[in-house]
Amino acid sequence: MDDRWENRAVLVNLLEPLGFQLTEAENGQRGLEKIRQSQPDLVITDLAMPVMNGFELLKQVRGDAALQHQKIIVSSASVAQADQQMSLDVGGDDFLAKPVEFSELFKLLAIHLNLKWIYEMTAASDSQLAPATASQPSEGTMLPSAVELKTLLDLAQKGNLKRLREHIEQLVHSNHHYAGFAAQVLQLAKQFKAEEIEALLQQYLSEEKAHV
Incomplete structure (x- = not known):
């Protein structure tokens, strides 16, 4: 709780x-x-x-x-x-x-x-061991639009994690179905892992394009 x-x-x-x-x-x-x-x-x-x-x-x-x-x-x-x-x-x-x-x-x-x-073994950059499937996103995770993902990616590339967190919180307030996606990014942001956020967002952008 x-x-x-x-x-x-x-x-x-x-x-x-x-x-x-x-x-x-x-x-x-x-x-x-x-x-x-x-x-x-x-x-x-x-x-x-x-x-x-x-x-x-x-x-x-x-x-x-x-x-x-x-x-x-x-x-x-x-x-x-x-x-x-x-x-x-x-x-x-x-x-x-x-x-x-x-x-x-x-x-x-x-x-x-x-x-x-x-x-x-996971494909994480630090090559640490983690329980099987623990690093995988939940099936059915709802993603923001490609435009929103690009905005977040731009903020991550600039290292502006404070603005990125604020933008993600606004997205969730507008649609609570983004909570699963937001949790993944916010956890990385709290640990200041901008490069991992970039990789995750680029992965999601690729998936968005593949579904178009």
Whole structure:
């Protein structure tokens, strides 16, 4: 759960193609309601959220006899050791820093869900190992028009990642079906990987032309 759609979209776009079933919540109160309804195998929650923050959510869950064994990973951009320790002290099972490093996410999922990943080499430029299909876009990802893709590519080539992020957020506000596409690009933008954004956009532009 997270009050920012782009943070939720990153996880959804990454994990759903691997077979995970995800439920989203924009704040701790909604998250608590969904936990009570479905009792998921694992919860990933932000700390700073409106209505009910992550700390209060943890207290509520750990204070409920029916939910106290729920596995919860706290994910936050806070680098303060005190915040990280406090989230564990009030009931978090683990801590995942933002921006999310996929390798760390996969490691925590393996630990808390008792998973064993089957790895394959990807075509990523860093040649790192990643779970099979994890780097692939979701089937049916809706793409902006070729004109919009070229605009984004131009911004990436100029290194103007701030304007690129703003433009992508405007696209999603105009059509929420672009969320999957946006999540991929925003995750790279947060890590300042302009060259990888260029490669991704050029790939999508090629696909757009192939379908014309």
